[in-house]
Amino acid sequence: MACHLRAHATLKPQLCCTNNAKIHHFKLTVAINCKHKNQSDRWSLDGKTALVTGGTRGIGHAVVEELAGLGAKVYTCARNEVELNKCLVGWEDEGFGVVGSVCDVSNRVDRCKLIDNVSGAFHGSLDILVNNVGTNIRKPVAEITSEDFSTLMATNFESVFHLSQLAYPLLKASKSGSIVFTSSVSGFVSLKSMSVQGATKGAINQLTKNLACEWAKDNIRSNAVAPWYIKTSMVEQVLDNKEYMEEVLSCTPLGRLGNPTEVSSLVAFLCLPASSYITGQIICVDGGMTISGFYPRND
Numbered sequence: 454m455a456c457h458l459r460a461h462a463t464l465k466p467q468l469c470c471t472n473n474a475k476i477h478h479f480k481l482t483v484a485i486n487c488k489h490k491n492q493s494d495r496w497s498l499d500g501k502t503a504l505v506t507g508g509t510r511g512i513g514h515a516v517v518e519e520l521a522g523l524g525a526k527v528y529t530c531a532r533n534e535v536e537l538n539k540c541l542v543g544w545e546d547e548g549f550g551v552v553g554s555v556c557d558v559s560n561r562v563d564r565c566k567l568i569d570n571v572s573g574a575f576h577g578s579l580d581i582l583v584n585n586v587g588t589n590i591r592k593p594v595a596e597i598t599s600e601d602f603s604t605l606m607a608t609n610f611e612s613v614f615h616l617s618q619l620a621y622p623l624l625k626a627s628k629s630g631s632i633v634f635t636s637s638v639s640g641f642v643s644l645k646s647m648s649v650q651g652a653t654k655g656a657i658n659q660l661t662k663n664l665a666c667e668w669a670k671d672n673i674r675s676n677a678v679a680p681w682y683i684k685t686s687m688v689e690q691v692l693d694n695k696e697y698m699e700e701v702l703s704c705t706p707l708g709r710l711g712n713p714t715e716v717s718s719l720v721a722f723l724c725l726p727a728s729s730y731i732t733g734q735i736i737c738v739d740g741g742m743t744i745s746g747f748y749p750r751n752d
């Protein structure tokens with residue numbers, strides 16, 4: 454429709470022309486305008502619906518704003534109701550289409566309720582699922598308790614597995630679904646005191662590939678982003694330690710931490726029609742950390 458409107462706009466000055474050159478020029482103009490329309494469609498999420506878990510802080514917050522800014526209607530969740538409501542009011546003031554509800558994604562009943570709510574809000578269809586929530590407990594293996602193990606497994610892996618399962622009929626109904634997991638570099642390389650957390654992210658990486666194959670028939674893509682240190686509330690405390698921060702920077706070729714918006718831009722790309730042939734990929738957002746072998750920064 455927009456294409457036709459543009460065609461009319463360029464037709465007017467040409468109506469008085471009878472020669473072929475001008476008619477060809479008109480056709481060309483229409484073609485160019487249509488091409489631009491296609492291009493803007495590829496880089497827009499207008500009319501799309503998205504669920505982003507853990508949208509009140511950090512990477513999830515940036516993802517909510519990135520997707521909403523590209524035109525998507527976004528549903529988000531978190532455990533803290535006060536913080537969630539504050540975010541929802543802020544987004545409404547900014548003109549973003551974001552709704553949400555309280556949910557602890559580590560809880561099975563909460564997950565079922567969340568997807569029911571999402572289904573109600575978006576009439577049984579969902580284009581984008583961003584499985585963002587994750588947590589960390591830093592301990593050497595010998596000190597990990599069964600409770601630590603269960604918390605990490607339930608929050609980081611069981612939650613994303615079950616939410617993907619629950620969202621499957623909705624994603625299928627959209628006829629063009631996209632799942633993006635927030636993995637971590639810990640799913641690729643060994644990080645100190647993060648054996649269980651790393652195992653959950655490694656599991657996410659494999660699930661990303663399996664879903665890409667299994668649900669390709671339904672035109673559902675599945676990808677993951679794998680960040681290194683990003684400035685969020687999750688890592689604030691550990692990075693307050695100056696010595697640790699120096700160690701982190703010493704194995705980061707770009708020599709700095711990442712910002713949440715440097716992850717959300719990639720998440721958005723993986724949700725856009727522009728990435729429609731990309732599936733089963735886990736992409737690091739890590740300032741070069743995972744490709745750095747022996748390369749001391751002071752060289």
Ligand SMILES: NC(=O)c1ccc[n+]([C@@H]2O[C@H](COP(=O)([O-])OP(=O)(O)OC[C@H]3O[C@@H](n4cnc5c(N)ncnc54)[C@H](OP(=O)(O)O)[C@@H]3O)[C@@H](O)[C@H]2O)c1
Pocket residue numbers: 506507508509510511512513530531532533534536556557558559585586587588608635636637638679680681682683684685686687688
């Ligand atoms: N920051 C990094 O350096 C880094 C690096 C690699 C990977 N990651 C991954 O990136 C993702 C986001 O991390 P982040 O650093 O942005 O974390 P964050 O700043 O701690 O924010 C976490 C968000 O998720 C929500 N949340 C946490 N647990 C939840 C639960 N059980 N149920 C529902 N919502 C929950 C939080 O709200 P409530 O507390 O109110 O629930 C908050 O909105 C995680 O998967 C993490 O593993 C982060």
